[in-house]
Amino acid sequence: MSLADENVDEENPYLRDPPTEFEPVEELSEEAAREQVEQLREAIREHDRRYYVENDPIVADRTYDALFARLQELEDAFGLTHPDSPTRSVGGEPIDAFETVDHVEPMLSIDQSGEVEDVREFDSRVRREVGEVDYVCEPKFDGVSMEFVYEDGSLERAVTRGDGRAGDDVTRNARTIGSVPQKLHGDYPEFLAVRGEVYMPKDAFQAHNRERIERGEEPFANPRNATAGTIRQLDPSVVAERPLEVFYFDVLEASELEDSHREELERFPDWGLRVTDHIEVVDDIEDAIDYRDRMLEARDDLGYEIDGTVIKVDDRDAREELGRTARHDRYAFAYKFPARAEVTPIVDVAVQIGRTGRVTPVALLEPVDVGGVTVSRASLHNPEEIAEKNVNVGDTVRVQRAGDVIPYVEEVVEKDSEGHYELPDHCPVCDSAIERDGPMAFCTGGLACDAQLRRSIEYYASDDGLDLEGLGEKSVRQLVDAGLLESVADLYELEREELTALEGWGETSAENLLAEIEDAREPPLSDFLSALGIPHVGPTTARELAREFGTFEAFRETAETEPDSLEGVDDVGETVAEQIHEFFASEANAAAVDDVLEHVSPQESELESGGDELEGLTFVFTGSLEGLTRSEAQETVEAHGANATGSVSGNTDYLVVGENPGQTKRDDAEDNDVPIVDEDEFRELLAEEGIDLE
Incomplete structure (x- = not known):
C-alpha cells in the first residue's frame, strides 16, 4: 500500500530521507513554524502507522526521535499544542481522579469454556437459530479491554471496560501509547467506537519486572496485572514510560458499518488501527477447534500473552439476530487454554539486593499456575544452589511454593542452555563489587547503594524498628525517588512543604508523619538498636543488648573494639558478634549511624522487671x-x-x-x-x- 493510498502528501519533506538538522527556532516566522508543525505531525503519524501497524518503518529510530523532538520544540516555542498532536504521547500533568463515562455500546463479557463439547454446543445453537455461518477466529488477548472513540478521525476518549456499561476515562493515559493513533488515516467513518486490548509485550514485561526487582520494588505478577496497574495511573508520564501496546478487534458503533466482521478487521489497518496477524475465517466449527489447538502450541512463541481463542460469527445481521444476554454477546465464544501448571521456562534472571546487601538471584518466568496462584518469578536462593541445580536462562524448570507462599525453582526439567547462571561481578543498582561469603553473595556498597538505602529506611521505620506509621515501602520509594531521602538521617530533616508537594500527600498525612518522626527523636535503646538493621539483631536480640550495655556508646565501643565480649549476651553467638563488628567496621555504615545520632538521642536502658501484673496481655x-x-x-x-x-x-x-x-x-x-x-x-x-x- 503506497503512501498516496493513505492520503499522505508525498511531497512532505519529513517522510522519506528526512533532514535531522533544522534552522534555529528564533529565525522562523510563526507562519513558517505552523507549516513545519503540520508537516511534522502528518509525517510522524505516518511513521507511527508504518511502525506499529505495518511493521515496516521507513526511517531509523534516531531519525524519528529527531523529528519528534523538533515538533515538540516548535509547539512549545510558538504555543501550537493540539490534542491530536503526536507529542501528546509524552504524558502530561497528573490528575486527581478518573471520570466515569458511559460506553457507546455495552462492552459485555464472552461466554467461555475449556471443554470442546461446550464449543460444539455453541455452534449447534448458532446454526439452529440463524442457519449456516462463517466464523472469525482470533486470539483471546490476556490484557485490559478498552473502548476507543474517534470523532471526525480524532481520538475523543478512551475508557476502561469497567462494569461493561461504564468505565474510567483514561484518555490522557491512552494518548501516551504509541499504537493508539491520535488521528485516523485514510477513508475513516465520521464516528467510530472500537474495542481494543491494551497489553504489555512479554519481553517488555520481563524487562520491566527486572528493573523493578533491581530497584528493590515488588514485581508484577503477570503482564495483565502490569497493564491494569499502569493504565489506571493518575500520572500520564508514568504510563508513557511503561511499554504498553494495543490490538483492536471489534467495532462497537460506527456511522458506517461493514456487513461482516472480517471486512471491519480488514479496514482497521487502513485507518491506522493495529490488528493481530493471527486471524482466520472458517466455515466449520471443527476448523475453529483446530485453530485453537494450533494457537495453544504457538502461544509460547507469541510476543504477547493469550489465554485462549475467540470464535465470532462473521455476519453482522446474524449477530444482531442472535442478540445478547445480560452478561455476554451470544454471537461469540471463547475456547480457553488450560493454565500452565508448575513447569515453565526461565526467561531472565534479575538480581535483588536486600537490606544487608545480600544478593538474591530471582528467576523471571513465563507466568505459570502453581497451586492456583499465578507465578512469574521464583527464588534461585544463592550461587551455590544455582550451580548445584545447573540452572540457567532458557531452561524449563519445575516451580514449587515453599509453605504455599514463596515460589522457588525445584529442578530443571529440560536443559536448553549451556552451563549455569553466574552472578554479575558488580551490583546492578550501585555498581559496587559483589563479593562471595560462603554460599552467599553480598553487595559491598552498604548504605551508599540505593537498594540497601531504601530497605534500610523501610526497616528503620518498620514495626521492628521505630514504628513510624505512614512510612511504608511505597512512601519510602516515593521520597527516595523525589530526592528527599538520601540517608536515614534525612528523615529528620523532612519539611511539611516538601511532603505536600508530592502526589498523594495532604496536610494531614504530612503532619502525622512529621509528628511520628519527632516522637522518635529519643527512642529507647532497644528500639534504636533494632532499627539500625544490624544483621541478626532483631527486636529480641536488641533488647538483650540494651539490657547488657545500658547506653549506645557502651555498646558501640564494645562492638568496635572487643567484639568477643558480645558473645556473653543472650542470643549473641560468635557469628552474630562478628556480624555486629563488621557492621560498625564499615565506613559507610559508621558514617550513616553518626549522621542519625545528630538527630537522635537513644535513651539509656532502664528495662527492669516490675512484676507480672500484665502477664498474658x-x-x-x-x-x-x-x-x-x-x-x-x-x-x-x-x-x-x-x-x-x-x-x-x-x-x-x-x-x-x-x-x-x-x-x-x-x-x-x-x-x-x-x-x-x-x-x-x-x-x-x-x-x-x-x-x-x-
Missing part, C-alpha cells in the same frame, strides 16, 4: 502519648509481663490510641474486634493493676 500503640514516648509505654507494659507488638492481630488485647493515630491499626482493631482505648483509659487500666506511668 498484648498491647499495640499508635499515635503520640502525652508525657511519655510510645516506646516508653511499650517498655513499661513489657516490664510488667505483657507483650508490646507493632501490628494488630486477633491475639491483640488492647490498641492504645494517642494523638494523630494511624488509621491502619484502627481499622485492623475493628476488623479483629480488639478494644480501642485512649491514653486516659490506658492509664486507668494500669492503675487498676497498681502500675504508675509517672
Whole structure:
C-alpha cells in the first residue's frame, strides 16, 4: 500500500530521507513554524502507522526521535499544542481522579469454556437459530479491554471496560501509547467506537519486572496485572514510560458499518488501527477447534500473552439476530487454554539486593499456575544452589511454593542452555563489587547503594524498628525517588512543604508523619538498636543488648573494639558478634549511624522487671502519648509481663490510641474486634493493676 493510498502528501519533506538538522527556532516566522508543525505531525503519524501497524518503518529510530523532538520544540516555542498532536504521547500533568463515562455500546463479557463439547454446543445453537455461518477466529488477548472513540478521525476518549456499561476515562493515559493513533488515516467513518486490548509485550514485561526487582520494588505478577496497574495511573508520564501496546478487534458503533466482521478487521489497518496477524475465517466449527489447538502450541512463541481463542460469527445481521444476554454477546465464544501448571521456562534472571546487601538471584518466568496462584518469578536462593541445580536462562524448570507462599525453582526439567547462571561481578543498582561469603553473595556498597538505602529506611521505620506509621515501602520509594531521602538521617530533616508537594500527600498525612518522626527523636535503646538493621539483631536480640550495655556508646565501643565480649549476651553467638563488628567496621555504615545520632538521642536502658501484673496481655500503640514516648509505654507494659507488638492481630488485647493515630491499626482493631482505648483509659487500666506511668 503506497503512501498516496493513505492520503499522505508525498511531497512532505519529513517522510522519506528526512533532514535531522533544522534552522534555529528564533529565525522562523510563526507562519513558517505552523507549516513545519503540520508537516511534522502528518509525517510522524505516518511513521507511527508504518511502525506499529505495518511493521515496516521507513526511517531509523534516531531519525524519528529527531523529528519528534523538533515538533515538540516548535509547539512549545510558538504555543501550537493540539490534542491530536503526536507529542501528546509524552504524558502530561497528573490528575486527581478518573471520570466515569458511559460506553457507546455495552462492552459485555464472552461466554467461555475449556471443554470442546461446550464449543460444539455453541455452534449447534448458532446454526439452529440463524442457519449456516462463517466464523472469525482470533486470539483471546490476556490484557485490559478498552473502548476507543474517534470523532471526525480524532481520538475523543478512551475508557476502561469497567462494569461493561461504564468505565474510567483514561484518555490522557491512552494518548501516551504509541499504537493508539491520535488521528485516523485514510477513508475513516465520521464516528467510530472500537474495542481494543491494551497489553504489555512479554519481553517488555520481563524487562520491566527486572528493573523493578533491581530497584528493590515488588514485581508484577503477570503482564495483565502490569497493564491494569499502569493504565489506571493518575500520572500520564508514568504510563508513557511503561511499554504498553494495543490490538483492536471489534467495532462497537460506527456511522458506517461493514456487513461482516472480517471486512471491519480488514479496514482497521487502513485507518491506522493495529490488528493481530493471527486471524482466520472458517466455515466449520471443527476448523475453529483446530485453530485453537494450533494457537495453544504457538502461544509460547507469541510476543504477547493469550489465554485462549475467540470464535465470532462473521455476519453482522446474524449477530444482531442472535442478540445478547445480560452478561455476554451470544454471537461469540471463547475456547480457553488450560493454565500452565508448575513447569515453565526461565526467561531472565534479575538480581535483588536486600537490606544487608545480600544478593538474591530471582528467576523471571513465563507466568505459570502453581497451586492456583499465578507465578512469574521464583527464588534461585544463592550461587551455590544455582550451580548445584545447573540452572540457567532458557531452561524449563519445575516451580514449587515453599509453605504455599514463596515460589522457588525445584529442578530443571529440560536443559536448553549451556552451563549455569553466574552472578554479575558488580551490583546492578550501585555498581559496587559483589563479593562471595560462603554460599552467599553480598553487595559491598552498604548504605551508599540505593537498594540497601531504601530497605534500610523501610526497616528503620518498620514495626521492628521505630514504628513510624505512614512510612511504608511505597512512601519510602516515593521520597527516595523525589530526592528527599538520601540517608536515614534525612528523615529528620523532612519539611511539611516538601511532603505536600508530592502526589498523594495532604496536610494531614504530612503532619502525622512529621509528628511520628519527632516522637522518635529519643527512642529507647532497644528500639534504636533494632532499627539500625544490624544483621541478626532483631527486636529480641536488641533488647538483650540494651539490657547488657545500658547506653549506645557502651555498646558501640564494645562492638568496635572487643567484639568477643558480645558473645556473653543472650542470643549473641560468635557469628552474630562478628556480624555486629563488621557492621560498625564499615565506613559507610559508621558514617550513616553518626549522621542519625545528630538527630537522635537513644535513651539509656532502664528495662527492669516490675512484676507480672500484665502477664498474658498484648498491647499495640499508635499515635503520640502525652508525657511519655510510645516506646516508653511499650517498655513499661513489657516490664510488667505483657507483650508490646507493632501490628494488630486477633491475639491483640488492647490498641492504645494517642494523638494523630494511624488509621491502619484502627481499622485492623475493628476488623479483629480488639478494644480501642485512649491514653486516659490506658492509664486507668494500669492503675487498676497498681502500675504508675509517672
